[in-house]
Amino acid sequence: MFFLTYLRRELRRRMRQAIFIAIGLAIGIGLVITVMGASSGVKAAQAKVLRALYGIGTDVTVTTKPTPPKGAQGSVPISSGKATPGGPGGNGSHAQACINGKCYTSGTIDTLDSGDYGPLSSTTIAKIAQLKHVSAAAGGLVLTDNRIVLPTGSSSRLTPPTSVSVNGTDISHPKLGPLSNASLTMGRTFTAADKDAYVAVVDSNYATVHKLHVKDTVTLANKKFTIVGIVTQPQASSPPSVYIPLARAQALASNPATGKSMNNLVNTVYVTAASASDIGAVQKELAHLLPQATITSSSDLASEITGSAASAAKLAGALGRWLAVLVLIAAFAVASLLTMAAVARRVPEFGTLKALGWRSSRIVSQVLGESVATGIVGGLAGVGLGFAGVAIIDKIAPKLSASIPSANGGTGPTTHVAGGPGGASLVSPAATHTTIAVPMSASVTVGAIVLAVLLAVAGGLVAGSFGGWRAARLRPAAALARVA
Amino acid sequence: MDITHETVPPPPTSLYRLAGVSKIYRKNGRDIPAVRDLDLEIRAGEWLAVQGKTGHGKSTLLQLLGGLDRPTAGRLEFAGHDLATGAETKIRKVRATSFGFIFQSFNLVPTLTAAENVEAALIPLGVPHHERREKTAAALDSVGLGDRAQHLPGELSGGQQQRVAIARALVKSPDVLLADEPSGNLDEDTRDEIIGLLDTLWRERGLTLILVTHDSAIARRAQRIGVMARGRLSIRQDTRA
Numbered sequence: 001m002f003f004l005t006y007l008r009r010e011l012r013r014r015m016r017q018a019i020f021i022a023i024g025l026a027i028g029i030g031l032v033i034t035v036m037g038a039s040s041g042v043k044a045a046q047a048k049v050l051r052a053l054y055g056i057g058t059d060v061t062v063t064t065k066p067t068p069p070k071g072a073q074g075s076v077p078i079s080s081g082k083a084t085p086g087g088p089g090g091n092g093s094h095a096q097a098c099i100n101g102k103c104y105t106s107g108t109i110d111t112l113d114s115g116d117y118g119p120l121s122s123t124t125i126a127k128i129a130q131l132k133h134v135s136a137a138a139g140g141l142v143l144t145d146n147r148i149v150l151p152t153g154s155s156s157r158l159t160p161p162t163s164v165s166v167n168g169t170d171i172s173h174p175k176l177g178p179l180s181n182a183s184l185t186m187g188r189t190f191t192a193a194d195k196d197a198y199v200a201v202v203d204s205n206y207a208t209v210h211k212l213h214v215k216d217t218v219t220l221a222n223k224k225f226t227i228v229g230i231v232t233q234p235q236a237s238s239p240p241s242v243y244i245p246l247a248r249a250q251a252l253a254s255n256p257a258t259g260k261s262m263n264n265l266v267n268t269v270y271v272t273a274a275s276a277s278d279i280g281a282v283q284k285e286l287a288h289l290l291p292q293a294t295i296t297s298s299s300d301l302a303s304e305i306t307g308s309a310a311s312a313a314k315l316a317g318a319l320g321r322w323l324a325v326l327v328l329i330a331a332f333a334v335a336s337l338l339t340m341a342a343v344a345r346r347v348p349e350f351g352t353l354k355a356l357g358w359r360s361s362r363i364v365s366q367v368l369g370e371s372v373a374t375g376i377v378g379g380l381a382g383v384g385l386g387f388a389g390v391a392i393i394d395k396i397a398p399k400l401s402a403s404i405p406s407a408n409g410g411t412g413p414t415t416h417v418a419g420g421p422g423g424a425s426l427v428s429p430a431a432t433h434t435t436i437a438v439p440m441s442a443s444v445t446v447g448a449i450v451l452a453v454l455l456a457v458a459g460g461l462v463a464g465s466f467g468g469w470r471a472a473r474l475r476p477a478a479a480l481a482r483v484a
Numbered sequence: 485m486d487i488t489h490e491t492v493p494p495p496p497t498s499l500y501r502l503a504g505v506s507k508i509y510r511k512n513g514r515d516i517p518a519v520r521d522l523d524l525e526i527r528a529g530e531w532l533a534v535q536g537k538t539g540h541g542k543s544t545l546l547q548l549l550g551g552l553d554r555p556t557a558g559r560l561e562f563a564g565h566d567l568a569t570g571a572e573t574k575i576r577k578v579r580a581t582s583f584g585f586i587f588q589s590f591n592l593v594p595t596l597t598a599a600e601n602v603e604a605a606l607i608p609l610g611v612p613h614h615e616r617r618e619k620t621a622a623a624l625d626s627v628g629l630g631d632r633a634q635h636l637p638g639e640l641s642g643g644q645q646q647r648v649a650i651a652r653a654l655v656k657s658p659d660v661l662l663a664d665e666p667s668g669n670l671d672e673d674t675r676d677e678i679i680g681l682l683d684t685l686w687r688e689r690g691l692t693l694i695l696v697t698h699d700s701a702i703a704r705r706a707q708r709i710g711v712m713a714r715g716r717l718s719i720r721q722d723t724r725a
Binding site: 001002005006009010012013348349351352353354355356357358359362475476477480 | 547550552553576577579580581583585587589591592593594595596600603604605607608609613616652
């Protein structure tokens with residue numbers, strides 16, 4: 001009680017100085033919170049991108065490089081108009097397209113291709129699932145449906161080919177893979193009964209563009225799939241347009257290396273580690289099991305993300321953090337110096353208290369108490385400043401962009417188009433990097449507030465320790481001599 | 485035959501025993517003796533006034549007697565406690581329980597009220613809160629400041645501040661009152677008032693009063709007068725029984 005009375009009175013006497021110290025600490029702590037808020041906002045934006053690429057529960061993906069196709073397999077040379085009949089690239093009167101060794105002169109060619117990644121067998125998934133630090137593993141097929149309509153009769157006009165990104169989804173592992181991150185907006189998602197059914201879930205953007213609804217159909221590899229649901233992926237993503245059951249995808253997709261179907265094959269394995277700290281161990285285990293495979297963790301992928309989001313992350317992570325640390329150190333130093341100066345002015349007072357029999361520890365705790373109280377006031381003000389700083393960042397922060405490696409969209413076979421109106425051109429169904437807008441929302445976390453309070457108390461303790469140390473060393477006689 | 489036995493009073497007890505006490509300060513590589521080879525005994529309940537010129541060791545002697553400083557050489561005992569070489573914790577306890585200090589500049593904590601300043605002397609004794617309040621009120625009443633308990637030092641006159649300091653010294657019922665020029669900062673009327681108060685308290689409470697003063701008029705009230713000159717003490721007057 002006496003402790004608090006003395007503390008309150010002393011702080012009231014030195015109100016200006018206490019306010020000055022508190023403001024210094026508040027600025028430092030406010031800056032720390034703001035930087036943490038901005039940093040967490042950028043990280044959250046990045047995580048959104050990563051989640052969209054991987055799905056929420058996926059820590060690591062395993063892919064392999066595709067085996068180069070034999071001969072002309074895998075490419076689709078198309079000739080049209082005045083091509084020499086049967087001669088690819090010539091100037092006959094009929095278009096001709098050759099896919100995986102087969103040539104077509106009319107009709108619609110609709111193939112489901114796995115171009116970017118090489119095949120992995122189902123047994124590989126089982127082996128991965130059995131690894132020590134792996135919690136779950138599921139396979140998927142990242143595919144592209146390429147559709148080419150060859151001109152008929154005397155028409156020499158070639159309709160540009162279309163391509164749709166398709167994901168063969170393992171229905172038995174709904175928490176792994178790209179679909180795990182999606183929100184259902186209409187209809188339903190896959191059930192166990194859909195394993196071999198011609199059903200599809202489509203992305204809302206794709207559905208909007210193509211005016212698709214539940215119960216409508218989409219055609220993939222010349223097969224009609226009934227849409228059972230429409231899903232939305234996070235804004236900062238480039239999701240597949242259509243999801244179909246893995247078994248259907250395996251039956252319909254063609255292996256670019258062999259030209260055969262991909263039964264019992266996948267081209268991506270989504271892996272969940274037993275815990276976040278096990279991701280490194282999982283990567284090592286996978287590298288040992290599959291030395292030829294490409295093993296990508298979310299942090300690997302994060303490092304591949306470029307653009308303003310990455311720059312902002314670096315800015316918040318490096319410059320912001322150091323700025324906050326410097327301001328904090330300055331605030332602590334000023335608080336310490338002012339506290340020591342205050343103790344110096346109170347030497348006779350402490351000398352008198354020592355003469356009265358007060359323990360040094362009691363005097364030190366009094367000084368510490370005053371400093372910590374100032375620190376807590378500074379900390380609370382700092383939390384307020386931090387909230388204000390975060391709100392300002394939220395208001396004025398420019399929209400970030402991220403250039404991400406395309407993990408979903410398989411590029412499929414490159415389609416060569418010749419003899420069209422524009423002459424020869426190269427059509428790549430999907431780019432390898434996509435630039436997307438990343439909405440950034442800075443926020444103050446509970447962790448930041450706890451850190452602020454700890455910093456405030458630490459600031460008070462540091463300042464009080466210097467002052468208290470000085471007070472403790474006072475000899476009462478020397479202290480009283482100052483009075484005269 | 486009636487035999488009359490005369491009652492012999494017990495011999496007065498020595499509260500302080502000082503033998504060969506010296507205090508030498510070291511400044512800029514030079515030794516400055518403040519107290520030299522001092523032998524002295526002070527009885528319980530006596531009033532000793534110490535006079536002397538400025539810088540001749542009066543205040544240093546008071547600090548040694550109050551356990552605020554330690555002698556450089558010699559033996560210094562208070563009621564069996566070794567104030568020369570004893571542990572700091574023990575000396576601090578002796579200070580807290582047995583000594584009451586009165587300073588020339590009052591040395592009140594400016595942010596605390598009169599009552600809180602008095603209460604501060606009871607903090608090291610671990611006196612419970614309500615008891616502290618009662619003792620504080622009684623101490624302030626005894627110096628005539630019961631109605632000024634909630635005033636800050638800055639709101640009191642010099643004489644009133646010194647009364648608060650006296651109340652602070654008395655509140656723990658010490659054995660010894662050590663006063664260093666208690667009237668040095670006061671006008672003549674207030675000086676007489678304060679010295680009169682100390683005289684009364686000394687008589688009523690049986691305190692040992694050691695008072696350092698320049699003022700011969702005040703010193704003459706004491707039982708013994710010692711004069712410090714160049715760190716040496718010589719007794720000029722001794723009216724003790």
